[in-house]
Amino acid sequence: MKHAIRPTGIAIAADDRRSFLRRSGLVLSGSAIALLAGRESLARDEAEGAAKTSDIDILNTALGAELEAIAAYQVGAESGLLQKPVLSLAVTFQGHHRQHADLLAKTVAKLGGKPVEPRSKYDFPVARLKNQADVLRFAAGLEQGAVSAYLGAVPVFGNRDLAKAAASILGDEAMHWAILRNALGEVPVPSAFVS
Template sequence: MTSIITPSTTVAPATRRSFIARSGSLSAVAVAMLAGQDALAQGMAADTSKDVSILNVALGLEHEAINAYQLGAGSGLLQKPVLDVAVAFQGHHKAHRDALIATIQKLGGTPVMEKKMDEYAAALNASTLKNQADVLALAARLELGATNAYLGVIPAFGNKDLAKVAARLAADETMHYTVLTQALGRPLPAGALSFGA
C-alpha cells in the first residue's frame, strides 16, 4: 500500500481499489463532469463536497502513477522500447489527472496538490528498483489497482453514459496492466472475469 495526502492533508494508507470502498461512489453530476458532459450534469442534484473528496483521492492516485512512471523513466533501467511505452502510459495518466482537476474545479473544489518526487520515491520504495523487471512489476501492480478501482464504481451508476466513463478509465488501466504483464513474461489471467473481483 502507498500513502497519499487526502483533502484534509492527513496521510492515510490507500490503494486505487480501496479508495472507492472507503469513500463511496461518485454522484452522477461528478461523473458527467468528468466525462466532459456538462449539459448532462445540469439539473442533477448531488452532494458535491463528497464528490470532491472522492475525486481528490483519485487525483492523488493519478499523481502517484505519473510520478511512478517518471521514476521508472529516470532510473536508467528501462530499455528504449519499454521506455517509450512507459512515457505513453504516463501521458494517459496525465490526461486522467487533467480531467480530474477540471472536474474538481467545476464542482467548486480545490484539487489536491502533487507531492514532491522524493515523497513518491519513498512511498513506492524506489530504492528497491534494481532492473527493468522491478520497474515493470511496480507499474503493473499500480495499474491492476487502478483497473479494479475504476471497475468498482461502475455498478453504482444507473445511467449508461456515466457507467461508460468509468469503464473507459478502467479500459485504459487494463490495457496498461496487460501490456506490462506481457512485458514481464507473466501469463495472462487463467480464468475469465479476473478483474474487478
C-alpha cells in the same frame, strides 16, 4: 459513432452531443449534460448535496492515485533501468495518466470542488527496484490496483456520466496492466473478469 466523452477533455460540441443522444437513445440528466458541455454554473446548481460531495471525493481520490502514477512512471523513466522499447511504452502510459489526471482535475473544479495537488514528495520503494523487471512489476501492480479502484468507484458515483468516464479510464488502465504483464513474460490477461 462519435464518442460522447473524449479522453482529452470534457467538453463536446453541442451538435455532436445531440446527434449522439439521438442515435444512441440515451437520455442524460440535466446536470450531466451541463457538466459534459462545460457549463459549470448549471452543473453546480443541479448536482447538489451529498451525492455531489461524494462524487468530488471519489474523483479527488482517483486524481491523487493518477498523480502518484505519473510520478511513479517518472521514477521508472529516470531510473536508467528501462530499455527501449519498454522505456517508450512507460512514457506513453505516463502520458495517458496525465490525461486522466487532467480530466479528473477539470471535472472536480467544474463540480465546485478543489482538485488535489501533486504531493511534494512521493515515497516509492526505489530500493527494491534493481532491474527492468522490478520496475515493470511495480508499474503492473499500480495498474492492477488502478483497475480495481476504478471498478470499485464506478457503482458508487451519483452521476452516471462520471461512472461512464471512470469506466473509460478503467479500460485504459487494464490495457496498461495487460501490456506490462506481457512484457514480464506473464499471461497478459489472467482471467475473464477483473476484480
